[in-house]
Amino acid sequence: MRRLSLALAAGLLAMSSPLGAAFADPVDDKLIIDDKEMITRTKAPEGHPFEEVLSGWLFREAETRATEADSFANPGMLAVERGQEIWNTVDGTAGKSCASCHEDASVSMKDIGARYPKWDAKANKPINIELQIDKCRTENMGAEAYKFDAEEQVALTTYIKHQSLGTPVSVDLKQGEMQTWWNKGKDLYYTRMGQLNLSCSNCHENSMGKFIRADHLSQGQVNGFPTYRFSAPAMVSLHNRFRGCIRDTRAEMPKAFSDDLMALEVYVTWRGLGLSVETPAVRQ
Ligand code: HEC
Numbered sequence: 001m002r003r004l005s006l007a008l009a010a011g012l013l014a015m016s017s018p019l020g021a022a023f024a025d026p027v028d029d030k031l032i033i034d035d036k037e038m039i040t041r042t043k044a045p046e047g048h049p050f051e052e053v054l055s056g057w058l059f060r061e062a063e064t065r066a067t068e069a070d071s072f073a074n075p076g077m078l079a080v081e082r083g084q085e086i087w088n089t090v091d092g093t094a095g096k097s098c099a100s101c102h103e104d105a106s107v108s109m110k111d112i113g114a115r116y117p118k119w120d121a122k123a124n125k126p127i128n129i130e131l132q133i134d135k136c137r138t139e140n141m142g143a144e145a146y147k148f149d150a151e152e153q154v155a156l157t158t159y160i161k162h163q164s165l166g167t168p169v170s171v172d173l174k175q176g177e178m179q180t181w182w183n184k185g186k187d188l189y190y191t192r193m194g195q196l197n198l199s200c201s202n203c204h205e206n207s208m209g210k211f212i213r214a215d216h217l218s219q220g221q222v223n224g225f226p227t228y229r230f231s232a233p234a235m236v237s238l239h240n241r242f243r244g245c246i247r248d249t250r251a252e253m254p255k256a257f258s259d260d261l262m263a264l265e266v267y268v269t270w271r272g273l274g275l276s277v278e279t280p281a282v283r284q
């Protein structure tokens with residue numbers, strides 16, 4: 001059933017005729033979380049395919065939007081709490097917790113998550129929050145790196161990103177070779193893949209605003225990750241989402257944190273420059 005409807009959706013997208021998928025504008029609404037107004041629309045940076053970048057929140061249904069706006073109702077806040085617990089828990093041979101060195105995350109991690117991915121000179125590649133956590137665990141705690149999508153990895157990433165709630169997303173392309181990774185990410189974004197022969201841009205750029213499988217296509221922004229998804233129902237990390245979108249084209253999925261997905265993360269983060277971090281966002 002699922003495959004059939006996807007193929008159908010792809011057909012509709014490819015037609016892009018007046019008979020194609022139904023279109024609906026993103027809503028005109030304000031997102032206020034904990035009394036802070038989020039930037040859900042902002043002018044796109046130079047060289048961007050859109051004039052305005054739009055948060056995925058604007059494309060969701062009223063109930064989903066309301067759940068994100070209410071921190072008491074947002075199930076993603078449980079991951080924030082869990083992250084705080086891990087932050088304060090000793091692990092590894094050095095007998096330290098994150099808090100042993102970084103103390104109060106609301107101070108030491110404030111706005112940090114909004115500036116990732118960052119260039120890591122030692123690794124000679126960009127890293128995201130998940131990989132920075134692993135760096136601290138292996139280099140500073142004598143603990144093991146987390147397995148991809150381990151519950152602790154997702155919760156701790158959510159906790160750190162949440163300390164940037166409301167802060168505009170930025171990415172410094174002047175660090176190291178970030179520009180080269182941006183270029184590689186851009187190439188990938190526009191490359192058609194899988195049996196359905198679709199690129200990220202076919203869905204999130206050319207078909208933005210259309211409906212596929214009862215899902216309203218957004219610009220595919222990353223500012224809410226990790227996000228709580230009702231359909232899972234669970235927290236979903238960014239590389240999990242990337243992999244899911246790639247799987248839906250029926251292409252082979254690159255590994256999480258592979259060079260391909262890191263390049264995509266650099267480029268797609270840039271496509272959402274200036275949007276507020278919404279972690280944990282709520283999606284369907
Ligand atoms: C022994 C001290 C120590 C412990 C324990 C430690 N860190 Fe760190 N952490 C550092 C140092 C030093 C840096 C800066 C250098 C670097 O980037 O590695 C850092 C950097 C970071 C950064 C990047 C900050 C920035 O400005 O970009 C994050 C995020 C972070 N740590 C998270 C964690 C988390 C989460 C834990 C627990 C799993 C943890 N750290 C445990 C010492 C520590």
Ligand code: HEC
Nearest residue numbers: 056198199200203215216217218220221222245246249283
């Ligand atoms: C077949 C169409 C399709 C393709 C191709 C596709 N996606 Fe998606 N993607 C979706 C749908 C549907 C959703 C959920 C609704 C939405 O937010 O657009 C989604 C959601 C997302 C989200 C989450 C947005 C949010 O606000 O939570 C990101 C990020 C994303 N996609 C990135 C990508 C990237 C990167 C690629 C290329 C590797 C890609 N997508 C390819 C259909 C697609």
